[in-house]
Amino acid sequence: MNGIFITFEGPDGAGKTTQLKQLAEGLKKLGHDVLVTREPGGTAISDQIRSIILDPAHKEMVDQAEVLLYAASRAQHVHQLILPALQAGRIVLCDRFIDASVAYQAYGLGIDVDQVKEISRYASSGLQATRTYILDVPVEVSLARLHHRAGSGSDAQQLDRIEQKHVDYHSRVRAGFHQIAADHPERVQVVDANRSEEEIAADIWTDCNQLLEEHISV
Numbered sequence: 001m002n003g004i005f006i007t008f009e010g011p012d013g014a015g016k017t018t019q020l021k022q023l024a025e026g027l028k029k030l031g032h033d034v035l036v037t038r039e040p041g042g043t044a045i046s047d048q049i050r051s052i053i054l055d056p057a058h059k060e061m062v063d064q065a066e067v068l069l070y071a072a073s074r075a076q077h078v079h080q081l082i083l084p085a086l087q088a089g090r091i092v093l094c095d096r097f098i099d100a101s102v103a104y105q106a107y108g109l110g111i112d113v114d115q116v117k118e119i120s121r122y123a124s125s126g127l128q129a130t131r132t133y134i135l136d137v138p139v140e141v142s143l144a145r146l147h148h149r150a151g152s153g154s155d156a157q158q159l160d161r162i163e164q165k166h167v168d169y170h171s172r173v174r175a176g177f178h179q180i181a182a183d184h185p186e187r188v189q190v191v192d193a194n195r196s197e198e199e200i201a202a203d204i205w206t207d208c209n210q211l212l213e214e215h216i217s218v
Helices: 016-029 044-054 063-087 098-108 113-124 139-149 167-183 197-217
Strands: 004-009 034-038 091-095 131-136 188-192
Touching (some): 004 098, 016 034, 016 091, 016 131, 016 197, 063 091, 063 098, 063 113, 131 167, 139 167, 188 197
Parallel strands (some): 034 091, 131 188
Protein backbone atom coordinates (compact mmCIF):
# COMPACT_ATOMS: atom_id res chain seq x y z
CA MET A 1 0.00 0.00 0.00
CA ASN A 2 1.29 3.44 -0.88
CA GLY A 3 1.57 5.88 1.97
CA ILE A 4 -0.49 8.97 2.70
CA PHE A 5 1.01 12.44 2.52
CA ILE A 6 -0.65 15.05 4.77
CA THR A 7 0.55 18.65 4.98
CA PHE A 8 -0.20 21.43 7.44
CA GLU A 9 -0.25 25.04 6.26
CA GLY A 10 -1.39 28.46 7.38
CA PRO A 11 -0.11 31.83 8.52
CA ASP A 12 2.76 31.95 11.00
CA GLY A 13 1.40 31.56 14.51
CA ALA A 14 -1.71 29.64 13.44
CA GLY A 15 -0.77 26.62 15.55
CA LYS A 16 -0.13 24.16 12.73
CA THR A 17 2.92 22.58 14.39
CA THR A 18 0.96 21.87 17.56
CA GLN A 19 -1.90 20.29 15.61
CA LEU A 20 0.46 18.22 13.47
CA LYS A 21 2.06 16.75 16.59
CA GLN A 22 -1.32 15.96 18.13
CA LEU A 23 -2.47 14.19 14.97
CA ALA A 24 0.80 12.23 14.84
CA GLU A 25 0.36 11.06 18.42
CA GLY A 26 -3.21 9.95 17.75
CA LEU A 27 -2.26 8.04 14.62
CA LYS A 28 0.66 6.32 16.35
CA LYS A 29 -1.63 5.19 19.16
CA LEU A 30 -3.74 3.44 16.51
CA GLY A 31 -0.67 1.61 15.30
CA HIS A 32 0.10 3.63 12.18
CA ASP A 33 3.69 4.12 11.04
CA VAL A 34 4.03 7.91 11.02
CA LEU A 35 6.84 10.18 9.85
CA VAL A 36 6.79 13.77 11.11
CA THR A 37 8.85 16.28 9.18
CA ARG A 38 8.93 19.95 8.17
CA GLU A 39 9.85 22.43 5.47
CA PRO A 40 12.22 24.01 4.96
CA GLY A 41 14.25 21.27 6.60
CA GLY A 42 13.80 17.59 7.25
CA THR A 43 17.30 16.48 6.21
CA ALA A 44 20.79 17.67 7.12
CA ILE A 45 21.20 19.53 3.82
CA SER A 46 17.68 20.96 3.92
CA ASP A 47 18.19 22.17 7.50
CA GLN A 48 21.34 24.03 6.51
CA ILE A 49 19.42 25.75 3.71
CA ARG A 50 16.65 26.55 6.23
CA SER A 51 19.12 28.39 8.44
CA ILE A 52 20.14 30.57 5.49
CA ILE A 53 16.56 31.34 4.48
CA LEU A 54 15.28 32.29 7.93
CA ASP A 55 18.32 34.09 9.35
CA PRO A 56 17.18 37.67 10.18
CA ALA A 57 20.67 38.88 9.30
CA HIS A 58 20.10 38.04 5.61
CA LYS A 59 17.93 41.05 4.86
CA GLU A 60 19.66 41.51 1.50
CA MET A 61 18.30 38.22 0.14
CA VAL A 62 16.59 38.82 -3.21
CA ASP A 63 13.22 37.25 -3.95
CA GLN A 64 14.53 34.93 -6.67
CA ALA A 65 17.15 33.54 -4.30
CA GLU A 66 14.48 32.88 -1.69
CA VAL A 67 12.34 30.94 -4.15
CA LEU A 68 15.27 28.81 -5.32
CA LEU A 69 16.57 28.14 -1.81
CA TYR A 70 13.16 26.85 -0.73
CA ALA A 71 13.08 24.68 -3.85
CA ALA A 72 16.57 23.31 -3.20
CA SER A 73 15.64 22.43 0.36
CA ARG A 74 12.44 20.76 -0.90
CA ALA A 75 14.22 18.72 -3.57
CA GLN A 76 16.57 17.14 -1.03
CA HIS A 77 13.74 16.64 1.47
CA VAL A 78 11.37 14.98 -0.98
CA HIS A 79 13.84 12.61 -2.58
CA GLN A 80 15.85 11.68 0.50
CA LEU A 81 13.04 11.40 3.05
CA ILE A 82 9.43 11.82 1.92
CA LEU A 83 9.28 9.62 -1.19
CA PRO A 84 11.04 6.65 0.45
CA ALA A 85 8.64 6.88 3.41
CA LEU A 86 5.58 6.96 1.15
CA GLN A 87 6.90 4.05 -0.91
CA ALA A 88 7.24 2.12 2.35
CA GLY A 89 3.55 2.74 3.08
CA ARG A 90 4.05 5.24 5.91
CA ILE A 91 1.86 8.21 6.77
CA VAL A 92 3.93 11.37 6.28
CA LEU A 93 2.89 14.52 8.16
CA CYS A 94 4.74 17.58 6.90
CA ASP A 95 4.78 21.05 8.45
CA ARG A 96 4.51 23.13 5.23
CA PHE A 97 5.04 22.10 1.61
CA ILE A 98 4.47 23.56 -1.87
CA ASP A 99 1.40 25.57 -0.81
CA ALA A 100 3.66 27.57 1.49
CA SER A 101 5.88 28.54 -1.43
CA VAL A 102 2.85 29.63 -3.44
CA ALA A 103 1.40 31.64 -0.55
CA TYR A 104 4.63 33.21 0.71
CA GLN A 105 6.68 33.67 -2.46
CA ALA A 106 3.99 34.11 -5.11
CA TYR A 107 1.25 35.95 -3.23
CA GLY A 108 3.44 37.40 -0.48
CA LEU A 109 6.36 38.58 -2.60
CA GLY A 110 4.40 39.12 -5.82
CA ILE A 111 6.28 36.55 -7.92
CA ASP A 112 4.36 34.92 -10.76
CA VAL A 113 2.24 32.09 -9.35
CA ASP A 114 2.86 29.75 -12.27
CA GLN A 115 6.63 30.26 -12.00
CA VAL A 116 6.65 29.35 -8.32
CA LYS A 117 4.45 26.31 -8.97
CA GLU A 118 6.66 25.10 -11.81
CA ILE A 119 9.87 25.47 -9.77
CA SER A 120 8.24 23.61 -6.89
CA ARG A 121 6.89 20.93 -9.21
CA TYR A 122 10.38 20.31 -10.57
CA ALA A 123 11.94 20.22 -7.09
CA SER A 124 9.36 17.73 -5.81
CA SER A 125 9.14 15.61 -9.00
CA GLY A 126 5.42 16.36 -9.05
CA LEU A 127 4.63 15.07 -5.56
CA GLN A 128 1.29 16.33 -4.23
CA ALA A 129 -0.23 16.05 -0.78
CA THR A 130 -3.15 13.69 -0.27
CA ARG A 131 -4.70 16.14 2.19
CA THR A 132 -3.75 19.65 3.26
CA TYR A 133 -5.02 21.35 6.41
CA ILE A 134 -4.79 25.13 6.24
CA LEU A 135 -5.10 26.50 9.76
CA ASP A 136 -6.56 29.95 9.36
CA VAL A 137 -6.43 32.91 11.75
CA PRO A 138 -6.80 36.66 11.16
CA VAL A 139 -3.51 38.42 10.50
CA GLU A 140 -3.71 40.44 13.72
CA VAL A 141 -4.09 37.21 15.71
CA SER A 142 -1.21 35.60 13.85
CA LEU A 143 1.15 38.51 14.48
CA ALA A 144 0.08 38.85 18.11
CA ARG A 145 0.93 35.20 18.72
CA LEU A 146 4.31 35.60 17.03
CA HIS A 147 5.22 38.60 19.15
CA HIS A 148 4.01 36.88 22.30
CA ARG A 149 6.23 33.91 21.46
CA ALA A 150 9.14 36.29 20.92
CA GLY A 151 8.57 37.92 24.30
CA SER A 152 10.64 37.57 27.43
CA GLY A 153 11.11 34.28 29.20
CA SER A 154 13.16 31.11 28.90
CA ASP A 155 11.27 29.98 25.78
CA ALA A 156 11.55 33.31 23.95
CA GLN A 157 12.37 33.04 20.25
CA GLN A 158 13.60 35.78 17.96
CA LEU A 159 11.30 36.37 14.99
CA ASP A 160 12.86 34.93 11.84
CA ARG A 161 13.41 36.81 8.57
CA ILE A 162 9.96 35.89 7.20
CA GLU A 163 8.07 36.54 10.44
CA GLN A 164 9.59 40.04 10.63
CA LYS A 165 8.01 41.15 7.36
CA HIS A 166 5.36 43.91 7.22
CA VAL A 167 1.70 43.27 8.05
CA ASP A 168 0.73 43.88 4.40
CA TYR A 169 2.93 40.97 3.38
CA HIS A 170 1.28 38.68 5.90
CA SER A 171 -2.15 39.80 4.69
CA ARG A 172 -1.22 38.81 1.12
CA VAL A 173 0.04 35.46 2.37
CA ARG A 174 -3.24 34.73 4.14
CA ALA A 175 -5.20 35.73 1.03
CA GLY A 176 -2.94 33.39 -0.94
CA PHE A 177 -3.82 30.46 1.31
CA HIS A 178 -7.53 31.19 0.81
CA GLN A 179 -7.01 31.23 -2.96
CA ILE A 180 -5.19 27.90 -2.80
CA ALA A 181 -8.10 26.41 -0.87
CA ALA A 182 -10.57 27.73 -3.43
CA ASP A 183 -8.49 26.29 -6.28
CA HIS A 184 -8.10 22.82 -4.68
CA PRO A 185 -11.27 22.00 -2.70
CA GLU A 186 -10.76 18.26 -3.24
CA ARG A 187 -7.45 18.35 -1.33
CA VAL A 188 -7.52 21.33 1.01
CA GLN A 189 -9.48 21.69 4.24
CA VAL A 190 -9.54 25.16 5.80
CA VAL A 191 -9.67 24.90 9.59
CA ASP A 192 -10.71 27.81 11.80
CA ALA A 193 -7.70 28.03 14.09
CA ASN A 194 -9.03 30.91 16.19
CA ARG A 195 -10.52 28.37 18.61
CA SER A 196 -9.29 26.08 21.37
CA GLU A 197 -6.63 23.49 20.54
CA GLU A 198 -9.10 20.74 21.42
CA GLU A 199 -11.78 21.96 18.99
CA ILE A 200 -9.26 22.29 16.16
CA ALA A 201 -7.77 18.86 16.84
CA ALA A 202 -11.22 17.24 16.87
CA ASP A 203 -12.07 18.60 13.42
CA ILE A 204 -8.74 17.45 11.96
CA TRP A 205 -9.04 14.02 13.61
CA THR A 206 -12.52 13.46 12.16
CA ASP A 207 -11.46 14.39 8.64
CA CYS A 208 -8.22 12.42 8.81
CA ASN A 209 -9.97 9.24 9.93
CA GLN A 210 -12.37 9.55 7.01
CA LEU A 211 -9.41 10.04 4.70
CA LEU A 212 -7.74 6.90 6.06
CA GLU A 213 -10.91 4.86 5.58
CA GLU A 214 -11.18 6.03 1.96
CA HIS A 215 -7.51 5.24 1.34
CA ILE A 216 -7.78 1.74 2.78
CA SER A 217 -10.91 0.99 0.73
CA VAL A 218 -9.24 1.94 -2.58
